[in-house]
Amino acid sequence: MSQKSTKRRAFLRNTAALTAATIVPYHFTASRAIAQSKNSRLQYALIGVGGNGTRTCPVPAKVVDVVALCDVDANHLRDGNQLLTDGKADTHDDYREVLQRKDIDVVQISTPDHWHAKILIEAMLAGKDAYCEKPLTLTIDEGKLVRKVQQKTGRVVQVGTQQRSSFDKFNKALAIIAAGRLGKLKRIVVGIDSGGWSPEVPVAEVPDGLDWNAWLGPGPDMPFRYLRNPKRDPGKGYTNGHTQFRWWYEHSGGKLTDWGAHHVDIAMLGIAAAGQSNAPVSVDGTAKHNTEFRDGVPVQTDRYNTAMQFDLHVAFAGSDVDMNIRHDVDNGILFEGELGRLFVNRGKLVGKPVEGLAANPLADDAIAQVYGGGPMIGNDREAHWVNFLHAIEHRILPRSDVHSHMKMLNVCHLAGICCRLGRKINWDQTTESVVGDELAASMMKRPYREGFEIEM
Known part of the structure; x- marks a missing residue:
């Protein structure tokens, strides 16, 4: 050895x-x-x-x-x-x-x-x-x-x-759902706040010390842009580089893959906890951008271009649960079922089913069962790292494995395609492909810049 x-x-x-x-x-x-x-x-x-x-x-x-x-x-x-x-x-x-x-x-x-x-x-x-x-x-x-x-x-x-890996809020909410305290889920509202807005952002000198070509990497070639924002600290203005990269489709998916990657994730885990299908079949709705789009591509290249506002609905196979992703409600997830509803975010877990725990508590191992039986030390980010180390030790999938994450993240990606094209996107979960829309299907991938292809 x-x-x-x-x-x-x-x-x-x-x-x-x-x-x-x-x-x-x-x-x-x-x-x-x-x-x-x-x-x-x-x-x-x-x-x-x-x-x-x-x-x-x-x-x-x-x-x-x-x-x-x-x-x-x-x-x-x-x-x-x-x-x-x-x-x-x-x-x-x-x-x-x-x-x-x-x-x-x-x-x-x-x-x-x-x-x-x-x-x-x-x-x-x-x-x-x-x-x-x-x-x-x-x-x-x-x-x-x-x-x-x-x-x-x-x-x-x-x-x-x-x-x-949040035991006191998100996993507790999932345990309540798994225990049947909400009954069959009917509606989920996912609040992820508005996306970024900017005025025209001019081309600017690349800051000293930053290798802009390397920062762009596999993304498309584009000039560095910066405009001072008087409402923010110097150096943290409007830009297509550090801190504000997520408002450009060239680098990110905007708010839908930022906060969406957190809250849509919990929403889909909640559907599964209720014993209902969380296999997506379509995303439909409306969105507002900071620029005009043509065939899914932003016409203007000098301003933030990810969706600022959105009202999207996700449908799931064999289920009548509606997942509504919005910018104009409280940040967090609202679960509505036949027997009640609860709301959860990083600051609170509230609702009558939560209040009912005082008189009718969950089973001692209810949260641990939802968590998957892994070590429950600390909370949130600390526990997430401990879970990672535990998975390394035992050579097992961690709590946020790539397979379950991508099932959720695909919904966020499909939502972004829906916003960019302004039409309903149908999805086949079995083949993991867009159905009946050639342009939308082509947006499942993007070319890599020459010299930055994935090395296999």
């Missing part, structure tokens, strides 16, 4: 105490795991240091060794290295250098959305387990390829939809 394999096995043995516990304060169990496995922890690299990278890395930093950071912005790389490791990690500006390193076991991918699938696929092929931020892909066809490679390589991939 190689030295690396020995270290890996030692780490997994030593983190058993961490992953086998039930509802114990995270800081205590993490500290114990670190003390027990000081020289045997997994070697971790963060690819995409800005934004979500630095926000989510401190959790794994408690239980893995952060040995490398990668970013195409030298400023992010410098600041992130100082913040996360006191400047001790190796730094790279090319993710391929990270994937080639034999000493790295786990990578976290926190790049803009258009880079996710390419880096993830190549990471799995390089033998790395991966934690990848949502949304997992930019297109439906990318999801098919990600799933194929995951099955081929057997790598453990956790998607960063940490709401799946």
